[in-house]
Amino acid sequence: MTADDWSAVRLTAQLAALTTLLLLVAGTPVAWWLARTRSRLKPLVAAAVAMPIVLPPTVLGFYLLLLMGPQGPIGQLTQALGLGRLPFSFAGLVVASVLYSMPFVVQPLQQAFEAIPERTLEAAATLRAGPWDRFFSVVLPLARPGFLTASVLGFAHTVGEFGVVLMIGGNIPGVTRVLSVAIYGHVEALEFESAHRLAAGMVVFAMAVLVALYMLGRPTGRAAQGLR
Amino acid sequence: MRQAFRSLVGAAALLCSCAQAAEVQVAVAANFAVPLAKVSAAFSAATGHTLKIAAGATGKFYSQIVAGAPFEVLIAADAETPKKLVSEGHAVAGSDFTYAIGKLVLWSAKPDFVDSQGAVLGSGRFAHLAIANPKAAPYGAAALQVIQARGLTEALAPKLVTGQSIAQAFQFVGTGNAELGFVALSQVIAAGPAQGDQRALGGPESKAPGGPAFLPGKAGPGSYWLVPQALYGEIRQDAVLLQRGAGNPAAKALLAYLKSPAAQLVIKSFGYGIDP
Numbered sequence: 001m002t003a004d005d006w007s008a009v010r011l012t013a014q015l016a017a018l019t020t021l022l023l024l025v026a027g028t029p030v031a032w033w034l035a036r037t038r039s040r041l042k043p044l045v046a047a048a049v050a051m052p053i054v055l056p057p058t059v060l061g062f063y064l065l066l067l068m069g070p071q072g073p074i075g076q077l078t079q080a081l082g083l084g085r086l087p088f089s090f091a092g093l094v095v096a097s098v099l100y101s102m103p104f105v106v107q108p109l110q111q112a113f114e115a116i117p118e119r120t121l122e123a124a125a126t127l128r129a130g131p132w133d134r135f136f137s138v139v140l141p142l143a144r145p146g147f148l149t150a151s152v153l154g155f156a157h158t159v160g161e162f163g164v165v166l167m168i169g170g171n172i173p174g175v176t177r178v179l180s181v182a183i184y185g186h187v188e189a190l191e192f193e194s195a196h197r198l199a200a201g202m203v204v205f206a207m208a209v210l211v212a213l214y215m216l217g218r219p220t221g222r223a224a225q226g227l228r
Numbered sequence: 229m230r231q232a233f234r235s236l237v238g239a240a241a242l243l244c245s246c247a248q249a250a251e252v253q254v255a256v257a258a259n260f261a262v263p264l265a266k267v268s269a270a271f272s273a274a275t276g277h278t279l280k281i282a283a284g285a286t287g288k289f290y291s292q293i294v295a296g297a298p299f300e301v302l303i304a305a306d307a308e309t310p311k312k313l314v315s316e317g318h319a320v321a322g323s324d325f326t327y328a329i330g331k332l333v334l335w336s337a338k339p340d341f342v343d344s345q346g347a348v349l350g351s352g353r354f355a356h357l358a359i360a361n362p363k364a365a366p367y368g369a370a371a372l373q374v375i376q377a378r379g380l381t382e383a384l385a386p387k388l389v390t391g392q393s394i395a396q397a398f399q400f401v402g403t404g405n406a407e408l409g410f411v412a413l414s415q416v417i418a419a420g421p422a423q424g425d426q427r428a429l430g431g432p433e434s435k436a437p438g439g440p441a442f443l444p445g446k447a448g449p450g451s452y453w454l455v456p457q458a459l460y461g462e463i464r465q466d467a468v469l470l471q472r473g474a475g476n477p478a479a480k481a482l483l484a485y486l487k488s489p490a491a492q493l494v495i496k497s498f499g500y501g502i503d504p
Contacts, residue, residue, distance in 0.1 A: 066403065069404050069405045070405070071404060084355070087405040088405065088406070170389030170400065171361070171391075172388070185361065187291065188285065188291070188363065188392065189287065189361075190290070
């Protein structure tokens with residue numbers, strides 16, 4: 001593999017890791033709210049979170065390109081803040097990936113939170129556990145399989161991203177040329193040997209991730225029993 | 229349902245004046261997509277044949293054709309790809325010819341941004357320079373030659389953003405996300421009147437062939453520098469009859485029509501040169 005290809009591997013791992021981390025932090029409150037709320041806004045928020053599953057990546061790419069461009073509101077904001085513009089930058093890819101992979105993190109978390117019986121939380125409350133205490137010492141341990149699933153899916157889905165990156169990335173080596181785009185470039189240039197190396201690696205990676213995921217999905221241990 | 233379909237077919241047959249009217253599956257290089265749409269309208273009016281057009285990067289079409297894509301005619305952005313397809317038996321020998329000679333421009337969506345000498349290239353007054361993928365698109369390779377001829381290869385490397393075809397490079401500049409880009413003159417002309425070297429356009433009357441405006445109401449066609457031919461290898465754009473179209477008279481008619489004076493007039497109006 002060339003240095004260019006290795007840099008694509010590194011970049012993809014960095015992008016997926018950062019995206020997953022941000023989504024775990026930002027997605028947890030959203031998922032908790034969705035799991036517990038009786039608000040009439042719930043279907044609306046749930047639908048907004050699920051949108052990237054349904055929409056083609058080109059729709060997201062198109063709007064991001066316009067919104068983050070020099071005339072777009074996000075573009076004008078980032079320029080006013082002295083951050084420059086997001087298209088063709090790593091930060092831009094992170095923003096796009098967070099939106100794109102959001103349902104793959106929020107939904108497993110939401111399911112894990114929903115599976116925690118109300119009574120468990122009430123019992124904790126009677127033992128004088130405050131809301132934060134309840135969350136960290138009751139909810140988090142019980143929802144651990146959900147967090148694992150969310151992390152694996154969020155990471156893997158970001159690695160598998162292509163259309164959005166192609167539209168807003170500009171294919172810059174070491175900055176926005178992630179694995180999927182590098183493979184596409186090799187195929188276009190008829191460098192099938194290089195394409196094979198990367199593509200086969202992706203197949204192995206995807207298989208390993210999914211096997212791990214389905215093994216995690218089996219109910220084992222006390223935490224999982226509490227879930228089911 | 230079936231009856232409705234039959235009556236639809238019947239109506240279509242009635243509408244069509246030419247008994248031998250047929251369809252041609254055409255793969256066209258992105259830079260020639262708008263001119264071809266114009267040629268296609270005239271071709272259909274003259275012959276009754278219709279075109280089904282797919283636009284993209286020539287290199288991508290090559291792999292698709294080798295893999296069995298159902299294209300009958302390739303209107304390429306280079307001369308090598310059609311020759312390669314002929315030598316590998318995917319295209320009909322002797323059918324390839326140069327329909328246009330492409331012109332490269334340095335373009336910005338901002339008026340007054342690009343000067344008539346292209347000095348802006350070395351000015352550093354921009355963050356991104358868009359080009360087409362040099363491995364798949366001849367205009368991308370030509371752009372790199374110009375950058376090298378100006379001695380700016382190292383300086384501009386971190387600013388290069390690569391579109392997968394010349395169409396995406398054009399779009400990056402058109403949306404303003406890249407301040408500058410090397411694109412085809414035909415694309416800028418198709419977008420409407422721009423400030424630039426008018427000589428290339430064959431006089432003011434042939435300036436605006438009425439292509440679709442890019443992002444109506446937003447980015448104007450801006451300013452450009454027509455890159456002197458001495459700075460890059462001639463972009464000879466060839467068309468070729470593919471094996472799939474060998475038995476389709478409409479495909480042959482299209483290639484013949486591309487050589488006609490009427491078609492050449494349209495091709496020239498988009499700023500292309502014509503093989504003398």
